[in-house]
Amino acid sequence: MAAEDLSPPLEADLSVRGFLGHESMRRGWGRGFESGRLGHAHLVAGPEGIGKGFLVRRWAAMLLCRDPQFGEAPDPQACGHCSSCQALKSGNHGGYLEISTEGSGPVEIARMREILHFLSLRADGRRVILIDSADQLREEAANALLKILEEPPAETHFLLVSHRPARLLKTIVSRCQRWLLGPLARDPFLEILDRHGVTGDLATFLFEGAGGRPGAALLLGEAIERCGGIGAFGQILGEVPDDPRDLVSLTLREGESFDRQTVQRTLKVIGDGLWAFRGETLESRERAATRTLMLSHLARHLERFGSADLVIEAVAMVLRSENPREVVSRIPRVMGTHWA
Numbered sequence: 283m284a285a286e287d288l289s290p291p292l293e294a295d296l297s298v299r300g301f302l303g304h305e306s307m308r309r310g311w312g313r314g315f316e317s318g319r320l321g322h323a324h325l326v327a328g329p330e331g332i333g334k335g336f337l338v339r340r341w342a343a344m345l346l347c348r349d350p351q352f353g354e355a356p357d358p359q360a361c362g363h364c365s366s367c368q369a370l371k372s373g374n375h376g377g378y379l380e381i382s383t384e385g386s387g388p389v390e391i392a393r394m395r396e397i398l399h400f401l402s403l404r405a406d407g408r409r410v411i412l413i414d415s416a417d418q419l420r421e422e423a424a425n426a427l428l429k430i431l432e433e434p435p436a437e438t439h440f441l442l443v444s445h446r447p448a449r450l451l452k453t454i455v456s457r458c459q460r461w462l463l464g465p466l467a468r469d470p471f472l473e474i475l476d477r478h479g480v481t482g483d484l485a486t487f488l489f490e491g492a493g494g495r496p497g498a499a500l501l502l503g504e505a506i507e508r509c510g511g512i513g514a515f516g517q518i519l520g521e522v523p524d525d526p527r528d529l530v531s532l533t534l535r536e537g538e539s540f541d542r543q544t545v546q547r548t549l550k551v552i553g554d555g556l557w558a559f560r561g562e563t564l565e566s567r568e569r570a571a572t573r574t575l576m577l578s579h580l581a582r583h584l585e586r587f588g589s590a591d592l593v594i595e596a597v598a599m600v601l602r603s604e605n606p607r608e609v610v611s612r613i614p615r616v617m618g619t620h621w622a
């Protein structure tokens with residue numbers, strides 16, 4: 283079995299060339315690992331769609347691997363065929379726990395009990411607990427995590443992922459080794475897109491539009507291709523479909539339907555799209571920035587209160603309105619709830 287088979291492509295390609303960019307940081311991780319000085323808790327932070335999730339899953343596999351390889355990559359890699367790598371591939375590694383909040387909203391204390399249960403089981407070697415995104419922990423859950431980190435169990439590594447680290451408890455952050463991912467340079471960015479079959483004008487457009495965040499660029503690229511190209515996508519942003527739910531079909535994959543998760547993804551794609559189409563004038567850039575900001579408010583709203591229908595209506599209003607701030611400020615009254 284090839285190392286790349288461990289997980290879907292890009293998701294966690296563990297091969298030497300499986301992860302591009304962020305070399306100096308990965309070298310730092312490799313040095314820490316080799317010298318046995320890696321801490322037990324790590325915070326991997328950076329903007330959305332920059333590759334945090336891929337990097338951290340690669341590191342999780344490496345920490346658990348029985349035969350980690352020091353090759354030409356800046357950081358060591360999982361071998362891809364030991365018993366641990368095989369167990370990770372089949373999704374039943376007894377030493378690996380992943381708490382993912384993607385699209386599922388805040389993490390309640392009940393989910394933290396999964397961690398406590400996991401830690402109570404007899405361990406056979408090293409364990410890894412991955413929390414993506416850690417800033418989604420509700421207060422009680424965050425306090426429970428802090429308690430665990432204060433008295434870390436032996437041979438257990440915590441990998442926390444966050445694109446909003448400012449929202450984490452400072453006491454949690456201070457217990458972590460911190461790894462900050464910045465935007466990718468043009469070459470590795472274009473190579474990642476090329477591996478996903480995105481080349482030429484679209485790739486250049488996405489580099490300029492998504493600012494070195496390959497994950498975000500691939501999502502946006504998918505939506506652009508789905509609606510027939512860069513021009514057609516720009517037109518949709520300008521002339522919003524009568525039924526705003528049609529916006530979600532820009533990002534729907536096979537078997538998916540209109541729900542909170544797909545609406546959340548649509549918000550990201552449209553936000554990135556607005557910014558990619560921001561234009562050159564100060565006025566057009568301000569306009570794009572305001573709309574993008576309003577969409578991020580809507581994304582938070584969806585995270586907390588979960589009305590996918592209402593949020594997608596509001597997205598259409600933000601796109602159509604000359605005063606998107608006013609549209610968003612009206613929402614708390616509509617919902618009869620607090621707007622944070």
Ligand SMILES: [Zn+2]
Nearest residue numbers: 347361364367
């Ligand atoms: Zn292995």
